[in-house]
Amino acid sequence: GRRPMSPTAYTPPDPLGLSTEGDDCKFPEEELNELFPDGSGKLSDDNFQPGWYLLEHHSNTSFEDLRAGMVFLQRKVESQKEGQLSFLKANTGAVMDQLDRLVLLKNMFEEDQRKNGKEPLPSLQAAIEESITLADSLFSEILSRKENADKTREALSLLTRHKFLFQLPASIDKNIRKKEYDLVVNDYTRVKNLFGNTDVKLFQKILAEIDKKIEDLKEKLHTRMKTMPINVQEQTKYIRLLVSLNWEGDAAWTAITSRKDYLLGLLDKVKDHFKQKEDQENADKGKRKSKAEA
Missing domain, CATH: 1.20.58.1210 (Exo84p, N-terminal helical domain)
Structure with missing residues (x-):
């Protein structure tokens, strides 16, 4: 039967667009830690160090290939910037509308803080309790009549059964x-x-x-x-x-x-x-x- 394939870790594509296959001569990790004690060679880490990455993956890459990779990376960055600018240009109205709404929301929030303070829950609770009291005063008689009617219907139903x-x-x-x-x-x-x-x-x-x-x-x-x-x-x-x-x-x-x-x-x-x-x-x-x- 076929052997199950062992899971492999995901390797992101090379940012320089260069192939790292066949690069068996790896730079010693101990030396990398000495050169970059607080760094990392992983692209997704916050402490990413380009030097670590180049030594780890392209220590045997020729200078011409590295220059070509740099050109590739610059073009890629420029294309991403152009894509972002194109998106902003195409959606300028929507973006400005969202900015206006954010400014309005900020102003409303600041106005609410001036009126109710930074702790609005007590005033909100008081308002809710006041509304409950008002509702009880308005509907207590109706609810009482309904309760009496329900009791009467229940009694009649009991008598019938x-x-x-x-x-x-x-x-x-x-x-x-x-x-x-x-x-x-x-x-x-x-x-x-x-x-x-x-x-x-x-x-x-x-x-x-x-x-x-x-x-x-x-x-x-x-x-x-x-x-x-x-x-x-x-x-x-x-x-x-x-x-x-x-x-x-x-x-x-x-x-x-x-x-x-x-x-x-x-x-x-x-x-x-x-x-x-x-x-x-x-x-x-x-x-x-x-x-x-x-």
């Missing part, structure tokens, strides 16, 4: 009055699934109100379930509702106990009734017997 939650307390009251308890249970289960873990203070406040209504409903259902007389079907419905609402007690056992107490009470009343009737009959028989004997 969560209409179900905000209307639920009134809906629960209405359904309880209509004894549509199944709707209450369904709505309560739904709202708990949707907002049960919310961190929004407003939502928590509404949920607390709903929980209070549900607790009142539980107490009401519990009272109706154990209040006799009541048929078994209705009592079963109350048991199911209390279980769905996670009532803390044992609704079924409470219902059974209530019905047992009610039935025992009825039996006691029947027993007392017939006992009184029997006692009355015995008393009447005794009276009739006494009259007959008399």
Whole structure:
């Protein structure tokens, strides 16, 4: 395969227009440093020394070639000067205009220093602060109305998005009055699934109100379930509702106990009734017997 080419340092063209190829006899660098201790042979260095350059690159060049190189260099310099002069002549108007602008800028800068001093930042800061204060006084009322309008729109948007939650307390009251308890249970289960873990203070406040209504409903259902007389079907419905609402007690056992107490009470009343009737009959028989004997 091909070998990669090694990078070589850039060598600027010879200013004399002479070729330096084949010049194997280099002037010793130690002697150059002694002759020009503060100089350099590089064309781009600020401490460039022509003598260093000539000794380093043209120590073996003939005098005639050096003269020819000098002529070449002079022509090159003259052509560059002519090029600069030609450019200035062709663009005299633009150059003069730029000079005028520079003079104007200098005058404006000096005038600004006389007015504001050499440190204009404090006055600039004061002007900016004054403009801010003026803007606030002009637009504060408008911005305040806009802020209130934004808050109103945000509140309306919130009400629209969560209409179900905000209307639920009134809906629960209405359904309880209509004894549509199944709707209450369904709505309560739904709202708990949707907002049960919310961190929004407003939502928590509404949920607390709903929980209070549900607790009142539980107490009401519990009272109706154990209040006799009541048929078994209705009592079963109350048991199911209390279980769905996670009532803390044992609704079924409470219902059974209530019905047992009610039935025992009825039996006691029947027993007392017939006992009184029997006692009355015995008393009447005794009276009739006494009259007959008399």
